[in-house]
Amino acid sequence: MKLTQWLKERFPIDYPKFVEINEKLFIKEPIPNHMKKWWYCMGATPLILFGLQVVTGIMLTFYYVPSPEMAFESVRHITEDVRLGYWMRGIHRWGSNLMIISLLLHIVRVYFTNSYRKPREINWMVGVILFLLTLTFSFTGYSLVHNQLAYWATTVGTNMIKEVPFIGMAALEFLRGGEEVTTNTLTRFFTIHVGLLPPLLILFVAIHIIILRVHGVSEPEGYPKGHFAFYPHHFYKIIIATLLLLTFMSALTVILPPGLGERANPAETPLHIKPEWYFFPTYRFLKLVPLQIGIWASAVFLVLLTFWPFIEPKISKKMETREKVAYTVGGLTLIFTVGFTIWEMMVF
């Protein structure tokens, strides 16, 4: 009691009000009844994974050295020498993979339930930004290992940025810290990965959640109407989901631990250069068409994706036609995405 009093004297705020706001915003946050089902309550998965990425990422920076001479060696040190280092690295690497998968699942759910429609268009666009930020996270993180594959994927990847209309060259020089991939590139990627992207992601996640909260979670048909409080039921579900994800990722780390590869050698181009698998669809597409066309087409796709909530209503006045077109477009996009991913995986 003495401690509470001591604190109150030093932080003279309105405690009853604070408790009330806390209860309203978090403890008693109304959760729709359908979310008692496990199938519907996994929306927080990307956020849980992001939380784990932050924790494991901080652990990794204790030992990681972002210099061309030391980067590979420090990752090797983490993987082979540091106590539980392989686990931290495994969770971080698998976390990035699962984050992409969970975001894709989230996009599928939002898209096919048409949850991007008015008045939630802005939140869809924020979602697209979050997805792109996550991909940037993955791209920059992958390059930090500084092995042959990562180095050359970075070289080729940044080289493609050069082809982006108007801003390509400037973006390339900004990312590489010059025209070539040098020491500057690694330190920039590291700074972007640990300094710039986390606050940006947190900011957009906050906007995403605030918009979600002010609109409320959309409720599907066929479930009893009504709400229950966030705490304890949903809170414990999130804890259970976190533990399940941690167990799943630990198992993956043990069964399929991330490798080290060979130390980056700028003088020796490997026979096969490939990005991480989540870039396979784009990479395969760019291999199929002339680079300039590929870049323009990708840019157009990105614009269409971002502004889809405004494009879809223009397709037709008839709701049925709109839905048919939307499901066909979405279905085909996913089939091409999966197909190109498998195709790229199968070839050298």
Added chain:
Amino acid sequence: MDIIKAQQWLIGIFSVLLIVILLVVAGYEMKKSRQYEPEIEIDEVSAQCINCHENKGIAVKLIDEWKDSRHAVMGIGCNECHEAAKDEFDAMQCPESNLIIGKHPTPGDCRECHEQQVDEATNSKHAVGQVMMALKGPDRNVFEPTIGTKNGCEQCHNIGNYWPDGSIGECDACHSKHRFDPSQARRAEVCGECHVGPDHPHIEIYLESKHGNMYSAFGYEWEWDYPPGDPPPFSAPTCATCHMSATRTSKRFTHNVSERLTWESQAPFSVRTQDYWAGISWQEKRTRMKGVCLQCHGESFVDRYLLTADLTNLQYNQIWEETINWANILKDNGVIHTDVFSFAQQTLNAWPKEGYDQEIEHVMYRNWHHEGRRFRHGAEMMGADYTQWHGIWELQENLVKIIELGAENGITEAKKWMESKDPNKFMMYALYDMPGNAWGPSALAYRGNMPMDRIDNYWEIVYDNVRTVYDKGLLTEDQWLLYNELYENREKEIGRIYDMPPVHEEFMKNLDIDLKQLYQEQKVDLKSFKW
């Protein structure tokens, strides 16, 4: 189907599809990230050889070695090197198939892909390794039974094997089969397999040098697998670095190990190398070697160091000539029975064919073949102990032994030399010297009763000698300019103009105690048994 059901189906199908497929893809890629061994693709014939060898357990370790090779990665299997026609010298019928196998792939076979490397090696002194052995010297032809030399001389000198197909050499002498890994050949131990022992202790000289010391201390962390054509990313050189590798200024790396050698210093006399080996002058060879040194050292150090080594070679020539003179005197007086030394000028046959039964003949042989090489090669490669105690000291002792033998046999000239108390008698041959050294001036190093103090006009004499060899074309113009600079500044270079450090007197006082006083103080009288 109503819209809600359609949504649920679409979400369900695509979710399962994405989870399953993307997890499989992610898992597959994660597994690939651990693969160090590249996938090996070879033709059917090679696959047949490998399967059969592995099933029968024959030479499987060699196949494992091959799997680790760059050949394997590039799809070069067994057949590419072991293919043979029926009439080839090494043709063998495979007992399990209708294939004809070449048992001994030769440099001729390697040349099909590695033309430049084989041609360079064939123009190097490695290519005459077997010629040198086959000069009919008495060591292998008279003094030793042949069986004793098969695993001796032959094993190393086979680096210049004359193959029946006309090719010369033995690539796997340095690139162990079947891995053929350059990173092995870059290590000093590979050269040390043959360049070892009393007659050419190159690995020992290297290991006692600062270069070798750095290799011992840090070699474990050097990146041995650097790309060919790059300068080695090492903090000190190995044998290959100086004699073969590319430098920071020249991308050229060579398999002609003679390309940077300016002295034939393994011979009885040191001579500047001729253009035939590597097709360039010795001066150009020196420039290339200097290019290696300059990667780590300043030019002033390199020039001084190389000038010292050059003068050491020239000094050795004078010592060897004096040794031959005395041998001839002994021969004329019937003390030495062989006459071979009387024409032991620049020839590799400088050992007796008909005798080799007198100790003095052994001394003469070892004088150039063992001690003389150690003296010269130690000076060329920073091996202080080999230049000193295994080099010049033993050369001088050998000379004294020969003169002493002459004196014992009553030769007047020899007796006179033995009876002389003049310390300058040991400097009986023409001298070379240079003021100072490569390491930097010292207030002390050249003080004391040195030849330069005892011999009248010492510096004028050695200056004239150096000028004579420069006029003869055995030193470069740059070296002569450097020598003149050192000569003009000799007081500074010799260091006598500098004051001794204040502690010197204290050192001397205590050393005097060490030498004269301590034993007297610590001496004890003990009782011993009578017998």
